[in-house]
Amino acid sequence: MGRAILLDKVNIPGIRAFEVYREHGGYKPAGKALLGMTPAQVQQEVIKSGLRGRGGAGFPTGLKWSFLDRKSDKPRYLVCNADESEPGTFKDRYLMEKLPHLLIEGLILSSYALGVKTCYIYIRGEFKYLVGILETAIHEAKKNNYLGEKILGTDFSLEIYVHPGAGAYICGEETALLESLEGKRGNPRIKPPFPAYKGLYDCPTVVNNVETLATVTSIISMGGDAYSKLGIGKSTGTKLMSACGNINKPGVYEIEMGLPVEDFIYSEEYCGGIKNDRMLKAVIPGGSSVPILPADLILNTAKGQPRLLTYESLAEGEFISGSMLGSGGFIVFDENACIVRNTWNLTRFYRHESCGQCSPCREGTGWMEKILYRIEHGQGRMSDIDLLVRIAKNIEGNTICPLGDAAAWPVASAIRHFRKEFEEHIK
Ligand SMILES: Cc1cc2nc3c(=O)[nH]c(=O)nc-3n(C[C@H](O)[C@H](O)[C@H](O)COP(=O)(O)O)c2cc1C
Ligand code: SF4
Structure with missing residues (x-):
């Protein structure tokens, strides 16, 4: 099941730099899309891929993009949600630190598909060290004409700005994030209206998670159909899981959707089993906000089926006997945990x-x-x-x-x- 789509280049020395990223096939998808595809075709690939938002709710990304008010004569915005404050979740920060150009390329592709000329990365205040990494990547992309005016000689222009928040969990909620980006207190807005109609500065806006947007690069590279063949059913593709707690190998892992939870916990490729050979007691599988499941119900559903890492399988069961894939923050408790x-x-x-x-x-x-x-x-x-x-x-x-x-x-x-x-x- 170990299939690296997002993290396939992560161990290449110097991959954070533009030149190294490009030498290894980086920015090819951007060239392919901008020089050979219409914005609608790029969006169509994302729809075909079956990609669902990786920020927590799992809402289909292509569908969300189709809600964007394209009749409005106001500017449109794309906002990348890099707040990642959910306890147990640390995959977006890993992605931004290791592969900043993968995200920047995803933002270029998504902005092209959406007809956006200004994109913001809203990053949580505690990630100050990542601001420099992202700004360097933006600067390099701009120097090489992948950002700025008339990208690759086309009529498409794009600026990306990094905006650090002040460190509030609630600013990860998309409407609180928009308030904060506008310079106000991060209070969530009452919906409707949804950001697709009235978002940043009351303009049509799409808010997507870091991993979601980085995945768009992989989708354009391999094609939406090929991406949709990975995973199971409506849980297509791969997912970054950040695993922590009482396990031997905490870290960020890319799994193909459909991997059995038991394999994820016990195999050497992933968590490597429970620390000190203790018994598994419980797991919070999708970040602190999702229901906790005891060992028997995280390994098998109430119907006795092996529980899989998919949106559907983790949710299976009457309410609270199931849980959620959420943000992929996988927190493991051993028998001694209180x-x-x-x-x-x-x-x-x-x-x-x-x-x-x-x-x-x-x-x-x-x-x-x-x-x-x-x-x-x-x-x-x-x-x-x-x-x-x-x-x-x-x-x-x-x-x-x-x-x-x-x-x-x-x-x-x-x-x-x-x-x-x-x-x-x-x-
Ligand atoms: C309290 C709260 C905190 C949230 N924090 C984050 C976050 O840190 N990162 C994120 O991408 N989504 C977060 N979300 C979900 C966002 O509101 C939004 O659904 C998401 O950014 C959409 O991106 P996606 O469709 O790509 O998943 C949070 C939601 C709530 C209610
Ligand atoms: S908007 Fe309401 S539910 Fe959301 S954080 Fe504020 S008080 Fe809580």
Whole structure:
């Protein structure tokens, strides 16, 4: 299953530099598209590929692009979401650090397809060291006429700007990101209107994740049809997984969609098994916002099928007996891990990062955190467990943005699968 599409060049010495990247086939897809394809044909390849957004929700990229308001006479924008603040997720930063030109080329191709002349990379404040890497790559691409005016002698012109945020998780949510890019506090907007109609500066805008946009380069290189043949069903292609926790080999891995979870955890090619030969206890498979699954349910679905790394297989099961592929932040817990302490820790994070606009999220995250603190510190009451479930239910679906759900699911799923552990803490 080990198939490197995005990371195939990652170990080439000096690949971060324009010349080395070009010597190894880099910028060929950009030349192929700009000199031989119409923007509509580039978009068609992305539709054919079946690519789904790698930022978390898995929304089909070609479909999202087709929503862009092309009748408006306002400028259009492409915004690359490089905020990557989801706990457990560190694949975009790896991609930008190792292969900055792969992303820049993806931005050129996507901007061409969308008719965009200005593109922003919104990068989280803590990634300051990456700003220089990206700006150098932009400068090199511009010097070689892959950016700027009349690229490769065509009528297509494009500027890319890197904009560091101030380090807030909520600025990864696309409308909060746009507010922040406009220089305001990063508060999520009420949708509709969606960014495709009213995005940056009220203009038609597409927001896509770093990995999604870098993948466009691979799709144009190999063709949408060939890309769609990788993976299983509606989970096409490859996915970057950032694996961490109690495993022997934490790191970023590119997997072909459909790899069994068991292989990912135990094979030497990927996580290399559980540290110190301990037993697997649980996994959060898609970044901290998705439901946690105990060992039996992460390795096999409730129907006894092997669980696969696909959007569909990870979600299989009635709500919370399944989880999500999300951003691919794969967090592994061994038998010694304390689920209560972990849930308290995550809830502390969401309480801190809530922007405070909606009462269920603002009040609910703080309330859950207080209750989890007292359970973890030996002052819990038995009634606290159902109280937590009720609070989580009242947050879920009742907020402006999905941060509310992201705070509710870890609590609800931890109690559903590890209620005994909460009871033991209280006793
Ligand atoms: C609280 C919150 C944080 C998010 N953080 C990120 C992030 O760091 N990076 C990202 O690409 N998407 C993030 N998203 C998802 C974005 O809102 C958006 O769906 C995504 O950038 C779209 O890109 P894609 O279609 O390529 O996945 C976040 C969503 C929420 C609700
Ligand atoms: S759900 Fe939370 S983070 Fe999102 S808008 Fe409401 S208060 Fe802000």
